[in-house]
Amino acid sequence: MKKFLSKMPVMIVFLSLAAVGLVFYIVMLARPVSYGMTYSIIQTVETEEDATESGLPIGTEAGMKIKFKNDKKATLTLIIGESEIKTEYWVYRMGYKVAMLGATSDITEEEYNQAVETLKADKETFNNLAVEINAFKMGNQTDEEDATCNGAIVFAVVWGVVEVALILFAVLSTLYFVKGKKSGSTPSETTETTTDTQIAA
Numbered sequence: 001m002k003k004f005l006s007k008m009p010v011m012i013v014f015l016s017l018a019a020v021g022l023v024f025y026i027v028m029l030a031r032p033v034s035y036g037m038t039y040s041i042i043q044t045v046e047t048e049e050d051a052t053e054s055g056l057p058i059g060t061e062a063g064m065k066i067k068f069k070n071d072k073k074a075t076l077t078l079i080i081g082e083s084e085i086k087t088e089y090w091v092y093r094m095g096y097k098v099a100m101l102g103a104t105s106d107i108t109e110e111e112y113n114q115a116v117e118t119l120k121a122d123k124e125t126f127n128n129l130a131v132e133i134n135a136f137k138m139g140n141q142t143d144e145e146d147a148t149c150n151g152a153i154v155f156a157v158v159w160g161v162v163e164v165a166l167i168l169f170a171v172l173s174t175l176y177f178v179k180g181k182k183s184g185s186t187p188s189e190t191t192e193t194t195t196d197t198q199i200a201a
Contacts, residue, residue: 008177038151073089092119
C-alpha cells in the first residue's frame, strides 16, 4: 500500500479527487434547495387531545412531503393514514425563502409569471407568504414544525466520510511520495561524494 501511494500519478489523482470532492460537498451543503429530494414532516396521532384536534384515530400518521423539481414547480403530497393526495404547485424562491403560489391546475404559467413579478416588487408580501428553506430543512427553522430532507442528511454523512478518506489518502500519498523522493536521491548524492573524493585523492 505504501509503495502504491508513493507513486506520483496516484498522489495527483488523490489530490484532484479530494479537491473536487470538497468543492462538490460544500456546494451541495450550501445550496438553498435539495432539488429532486423529498422534504417531509410526518407525525403520529398519539394522544386523545391530538385525536380530538385532528379528527383522526390514535396511531394514524399524517403529514406532508414536498419535492422540488426546480425553482418553479414542486410536488406536494398530503398523507393521512394510508391515503396520499399529490398536487403539483407553482413555487417561487428568493434566496433562502420559498413561497407556494398555487396549484398548476388552478393557475396558468402566465398568471404565475405575473405573480412572480409582483412579489419581486413587493418583498414584504413575499416574506409573509414564504417559509425558510435550505438543503436540510423547510419551515420556520424549528425542530417541531420543519419538514426535513432526510436524503440530504444521508448524503452529508456519507459524502463526508468519503471526503475525509480522500483527504487522508491524499495527505498520505503526498508524504510517501516526498519521503520516497528524498530517500531515492540520497544514494545518488552519496555516490557523487565518493567519486569526488576518489578524484581528489
